Amino acid sequence: MIDAPTSDLLGFAVALAIGLIIGIERERRKGRGPGREPAGVRTFALASVLGAVAASIGSSGALVVGAGFVALLSISAYLQSSSADPGITTEVALMITYFLGVLSMSEPGLAAGLGVAVAILLISRDRLHRFVRDIMTEDELHDLLLFSAAAVIVLPLLEDENMGPWDSINPYEIWRLVVLVMGVSGAGYIALRTIGPRFGLPISGLGGGFVSSSATIASMGGTARSRPEMLRAAVAGAVLSTVATIIQMALVLASSSRDTLRELTPALILGGVAAGSFGAITMARLRTLDSEGAQPPGKAFRLSSAVAFAALITVITVIAAGAESEFGRAGVTLSTALAGFADTHAAAASVGSLVQDGKLAPSDAIVPVLLAMTTNTLTKAGAAITAGGGNFARPVWAGLAIVLAGLWAGGVIASQ
Secondary structure (H helix, E strand, O other): OOOHHHHHHHHHHHHHHHHHHHHHHHHHHOOOOOOOOOOOHHHHHHHHHHHHHHHHHOOHHHHHHHHHHHHHHHHHHHHHHOOOOOOOHHHHHHHHHHHHHHHHOOOHHHHHHHHHHHHHHHHOHHHHHHHHHHHOOHHHHHHHHHHHHHHHHHHHHOOOOOEOHHHOEOHHHHHHHHHHHHHHHHHHHHHHHHHOHHHHHHHHHHHHHOOOHHHHHHHHHHHHHHOHHHHHHHHHHHHHHHHHHHHHHHHHHHHHOHHHHHHHHHHHHHHHHHHHHHHHHHHOOOHHHHHHOOOOOOOOOOHHHHHHHHHHHHHHHHHHHHHHHHHOOOOHHHHHHHHHOOOHHHHHHHHHHHHHOOOOOHHHHHHHHHHHHHHHHHHHHHHHHHHHHHHHHHHHHHHHHHHHHHHHHHHHHHHO
């Protein structure tokens, strides 16, 4: 345990380091000669140490006096330099540095992290200005604000509890799906702008599958609907998302029941190979899209597609909950298949737990898990037609069918 003198010494050291790192960045910006800005490396270092001294005194009066003094310095600095530079970045940074010095006495780790983040933000001025003014479009700014409102304002306000028919509707989880689809779609949009459509959508589809393959397929469908020339890239991304599903399935079974994983290894390998091959073949036919990689690919996401996907999942969940309530949990196969409509990994984990507890033989787990993956594939098929329409859904269905064929072929091999 760190004693008080050592803790105080650490706090002062962190405060000095924060002042130096922010001050060094400001020193490089202040210029030279009589017209230079007044606050540099020494001023920032002293302001941060002042905050640490005020905090160590332990008096609210000392904190207020210190803050008032730094505020007067900031105002004076602004009045002195406002004619040449109307911005107030240095003045605000000086106040933040003081309060980070205060924080360093009680939370040195947090203060140090925030200090580095502030320095990075300051040094990235030119890049940020160029990005906002020259690269980001008006539609992209609108999309960013819309996503922020959905994730930061709406989501925390919703109740995280089950309600409705058979207690199957959770408003928080439903809207979380909307945010998830928007996030995956946004990641695909960024990949499009940085890598290009030939590889951007497939790579983002593979990565998005680790979050939710169904949500990824829905976001790819929205892209295909809004930009038909990217149909094949979106299809490749959608099918490749199932590779992530299979990898996650292996990880889930490895943690819940290694015996079950051994039984299902042939199925998972053949299913993964089928998904990867289909995606690779589709990508190989995308050479004509390379020249379009630098062009803005439209909107980052469509809220209507995200809401439609969440509504589809809600309907499926309600139907599955009603069926399970009607038929009960007497049959592991039936309950696992129904659960697979909403989440194949949770269904597989429950089967693995039964095997681990000795209530089910490892060989008897093959069919329930594959049925869960099959019903989950039906959910993905519904997401494809709902978000992307027929032109997108048909090739995606073909890819999903090939993946299912590989899974079940491996299951037959394992059962023999």
